[in-house]
Structure formats: C-alpha cells, structure tokens
Amino acid sequence: MSNASATLKEVEQALRNVIQSLIDGQEGFKQIGDELKDETHKRYFLAESLKRAQFRGELEAVLHLEGVHDVKESGTASGAVHRTWANLKHKLGGGDHTLLETAEQGEDAAKEAYEDALDRELPFPVRQLLTNQSTHIQASHDYVKAARDSSK
Numbered sequence: 001m002s003n004a005s006a007t008l009k010e011v012e013q014a015l016r017n018v019i020q021s022l023i024d025g026q027e028g029f030k031q032i033g034d035e036l037k038d039e040t041h042k043r044y045f046l047a048e049s050l051k052r053a054q055f056r057g058e059l060e061a062v063l064h065l066e067g068v069h070d071v072k073e074s075g076t077a078s079g080a081v082h083r084t085w086a087n088l089k090h091k092l093g094g095g096d097h098t099l100l101e102t103a104e105q106g107e108d109a110a111k112e113a114y115e116d117a118l119d120r121e122l123p124f125p126v127r128q129l130l131t132n133q134s135t136h137i138q139a140s141h142d143y144v145k146a147a148r149d150s151s152k
Contacts, residue, residue: 011126012068014117015059018130021113022059026052028106032099041096041147045103048140055133062126100148107141 026049033045063069114134118127 007121007123008066010120011122012063012066014120014122014130015063015126018113018117018133019056019059021110022052022056025049025106025110026056028103032103035099037096038147038151041100044143044147051136051140055136058129058133062129097148097151100144100151103144104141104148107137107144110137111141 029045029049029052033042033049036042036045111134114130114137117130118134122130
C-alpha cells in the first residue's frame, strides 16, 4: 500500500468523523434553539445550526474532490457524539439551563472530533480548513458554556 492511498484513507476517515459530529451538532442546535426561551440564545443556536451545515458542506466538498462520493452513507461516527445528542429529547423539558448543559456536552464531542482529525497527518489545505472550523467550534463551545453558567 502506498503512502498516498494511506493518507487519503486517513483524511477520509478524519473528515467523516468530523462531518458526523457536524450533522449531530446541526440537529442538536436546531432542536435546542427551537426550545430555548431566551431570544438571544435562541437566535445564536439557530445560526449555529446553519453554520454546522456550512462546515459540513465544505468538508464534503473536499471529499468529493478526492473522489469520495458516498459521504452521507458513512457509519463512522463516534458513539459518544450519538449518545450526547440522542439524550437531547429526554432533556427538553428541563428549561434553558438543562438545554445549555446538553449543548455543551455536544460541543465537547465536536471539539474532540476536530482534535482527533487535527492529530493526523493532513494535507495543508485540509488542515487549514479544519483549523479554521475548529477555532469557530471552540468559540461556540465557550459561548454555550458561558450561557449555561449564567442561566443557573
């Protein structure tokens, strides 16, 4: 097996995991945004849902350029991400603080997906894209955490 194909496979695996966390985040932010009482937080969450969709599209475009076309059929998602967002519906009755707590757990999982991807050997343009997105994810995590702390 040549290094080039191993690198492509590694890049594909890393991006699939990040894409799955973005899909989960997109859904989670939308669900939570729909339930939040605080209008500022509600607007932020709905905008973040759209941002996750944008990030996902950018990463799927990278995979398409590399000849990977079955992106959406991937089963490579981290189980932790699934569990975090799967519990969301059970917590929707808990008020803004509980919703924000759940969102922070999802953000932790998203940060982890980016960190795992960035730990790999990646071509510069892919690394740059992931780094830019990761910076936004970290800022979003910090916003959600601060909102959670102020909602007690």
